[in-house]
Amino acid sequence: RMTGDDAVAIVTGAASGIGRxxxxxxxxxxxxxxxxxxxxxxxxxxxxxxxxxxxAVPVDVTDPDETNALAEAVVDEYGRIDILCANAGIYPSxxxxxxxxxxxxxxxxxxVKSVLLxxxxxxxxxxxxxxxxxxxxxxxxxxxxxxxxxxxxxxxxAAMLGFMRTAAMEVADADITINAVLPGNIRxxxxxxxxxxxxxxxxxxIPKGTLGTPEDIGHAVxxxxxxxxxxxxxxxxxxxxxxxxx
Ligand code: NAD
Numbered sequence: 095r096m097t098g099d100d101a102v103a104i105v106t107g108a109a110s111g112i113g114r115x116x117x118x119x120x121x122x123x124x125x126x127x128x129x130x131x132x133x134x135x136x137x138x139x140x141x142x143x144x145x146x147x148x149x150a151v152p153v154d155v156t157d158p159d160e161t162n163a164l165a166e167a168v169v170d171e172y173g174r175i176d177i178l179c180a181n182a183g184i185y186p187s188x189x190x191x192x193x194x195x196x197x198x199x200x201x202x203x204x205x206v207k208s209v210l211l212x213x214x215x216x217x218x219x220x221x222x223x224x225x226x227x228x229x230x231x232x233x234x235x236x237x238x239x240x241x242x243x244x245x246x247x248x249x250x251x252a253a254m255l256g257f258m259r260t261a262a263m264e265v266a267d268a269d270i271t272i273n274a275v276l277p278g279n280i281r282x283x284x285x286x287x288x289x290x291x292x293x294x295x296x297x298x299x300i301p302k303g304t305l306g307t308p309e310d311i312g313h314a315v316x317x318x319x320x321x322x323x324x325x326x327x328x329x330x331x332x333x334x335x336x337x338x339x340x
Pocket of ligand 1: 106153182231
């Protein structure tokens with residue numbers, strides 16, 4: 095159960111993959127879902143396909159003017175923001191000898207700076223009502239395991255958690271929580287691009303024997319975004335089919 099039947103949830107990067115899975119689960123649970131994505135057409139299509147009240151907002155999460163405009167648009171329309179899922183992220187690979195400072199900046203901007211900006215945009219509205227649920231999409235890569243070719247990505251996904259722990263403390267006096275979900279290998283378009291050989295290697299390394307689905311992540315996020323999870327903050331929830339157990 096979420097904050098009543100009418101929780102208002104912003105999901106960034108919701109036009110594809112894991113974000114879309116989160117959006118679907120929250121919409122099915124009765125939330126009003128704001129599909130926030132840099133891909134405007136895909137955002138609109140996704141919003142049209144979700145159940146219940148939805149809104150599509152084009153946004154580049156690395157731009158503070160755009161993240162502020164996103165929060166304002168949502169509050170203008172619905173009067174509040176109950177849930178923020180800061181999920182937008184990119185994962186281009188580059189081995190260390192090819193990793194440029196531009197590659198580094200792109201990944202850190204989209205994956206980490208975006209979290210600061212989305213949280214700063216939504217937090218005043220949450221503080222005004224002394225209620226909020228913020229869920230970040232981190233990864234097992236970085237905080238728990240390393241993947242050659244993804245040093246910048248691993249750094250970004252670990253950095254999100256450092257941000258989360260301090261931010262969670264700063265807002266803990268209100269009923270506002272900040273948690274993170276750590277997906278393992280989840281079947282999305284981005285992962286498909288890595289090829290069948292990669293996918294087979296991944297399946298072999300996962301005790302459950304299959305890749306996860308965007309909905310698997312959506313259900314974990316729905317728990318952290320629920321009213322009942324109010325005593326859980328600054329926590330990480332690993333959803334990886336047991337991949338990090340061995
Ligand atoms: P995806 O490429 O399918 O979806 C990402 C979405 O983010 C896209 O719709 C894209 O348009 C949007 N986006 C990209 N840059 C943006 C920007 N600047 N502003 C707004 N929107 C932007 O990727 P995915 O696999 O669903 O990954 C989503 C999140 O999950 C990422 O943070 C990723 O790091 C994380 N993750 C994915 C996996 C996996 O196995 N797929 C595992 C662990 C963590």
